Amino acid sequence: MSRRFLMALIAVLLITNIATLMLWTRSGPGEVVEDEASDMQIDTKKPVASIDGDEITYEAWMAALRDNYGQKQLKTMIDRTVVNKLADQQGIxxxxxxxxxxxxxxxxxQGVMTEEETEKMEEKWRDEIIYRYQLEALLAEGIxxxxxxxxxxxxxYHNQYNFTESIQFSHILVEDQETAEKVKGELDNGASFSLLAKEYSIDEDTRDAGGYxxxxxxxxxxxxxxxxxxxxxxEEYSYSEPFLTDQGYAIMYLHRSMPEITFTYDELKPYIKNELALVSSEVSLVADSLWDxxxxxxxxNK
Structure with missing residues (x-):
């Protein structure tokens, strides 16, 4: 994986986290706001922290966020609007x-996420990925x-663009079918897969992690x-019937199943062109030049 591509992935993760923080600033005094990442309700009239009686108010917290991230986040929002408009105009x-x-x-x-958490996160990633590739195309224009x-x-380098079929899973491994059927029955009755793994699994490498x-x-x-x-x-986010393995009987929980993705030269050609153009011209992946x-x-700027 190239350094440029790795840095782009890290940037997606960082921008996503900063954007999540800034969602909390969209409130007036006396309101209850929701932290979308954790579904936590935040009462803006109450202190957000107390240290030996010294309180940190919601307003002070938001002011600190604006001071530290406000200009950067506003610039990010402008960058995205500029790139979106230009990409729409040029059909990118x-x-x-x-x-x-x-x-x-x-x-x-990532580690284990619920289906709802996964959907929210992937929606944010999708926006960032589209933005980055459209920005690359706009900056590479004419090179x-x-x-x-x-x-x-x-x-x-075409193999670095491919993705190998992968699965994310947990399991509960037990010695005999009778125990496996007992565990399956508890799962059917709504018991936690993770807690049952800690209680029953004989796999010492994964037991303490809830079978992960x-x-x-x-x-x-x-x-x-x-x-x-x-x-x-x-299906994703489901558990299996007990099945026999080399080590005993297992029940598998499938968190994610991601198919293989491969590309032809023609499919990758525009993205390779953009990457080589930016590298050869030493153009940084920022939207500043597009503001003009x-x-x-x-x-x-006032």
Whole structure:
């Protein structure tokens, strides 16, 4: 994975977190606001913290957020508006496979999330990914890259754009079928998979983590025998019937199942062209130069 691509992924994660913080500032005095990340209700009339009787008010907290992140976040919002407008005018779109591949990479860096948390996070990632690729296309406009250079780059690096089929799962491993059926019955009655794993599982490597195994590519030598096949029969966010493994009887919980994504040269060509153009011209991936194409008046230039 290239340094440029890795830094872009990190930027998506950082921007997403900062944007989440700034959602809290959209309130007036005396209101209850919701932290979308945790579904927590925040009463703006009450202190947000107390240290030996010294209180930190909601207003002081918001002022600190504005001081530290306000200008940066407002600039980010302007950048996105500029890029969105220019991309719409020029018909710049991002291939769905490219978006899905980057979402898959970002998801594979996360721990366990609920289905609702996953949907919210992927929606934010999608916006950031589209913005970044549209920004690259706009900045690379007018910079020539030869067909030979693009083809050579694809031949050497195309595998870094592919995504290998992967699953994220937990399991409960027990010694015999009778115990497995007992655990399955408790699951059917609404018991927590994680708590049952801590109570029953004989897998010492995952038991204390509630049975969590992690993300594995389906061709990994560390994926237990039979788990790939079992996962292929399951829906995400569901658990399996007990099944026999090399180590005993297992019940598998499938958090995520992400398919393989591969690209042809023609599918990647516009993105390779943009990347090579920006590298060769040493153009930074920022939207500042695009502001000149529009009339912009904002708080911090007064």
């Amino acid at each position: 779109t991002v291939h769905e496979k490219v978006i899905n591949r980057e979402i898959a990479l970002l998801a594979s860096m 020539n890259v030869s067909e030979d250079d693009m083809r050579a780059y694809y031949d050497q 195994f992690g993300y594995y590519t389906t061709n990994s030598q560390f994926l237990p025998n039979g788990y790939k096949e079992k996962a292929s029969e399951m 194409t529009m009339e912009i008046d904002w708080l911090y």
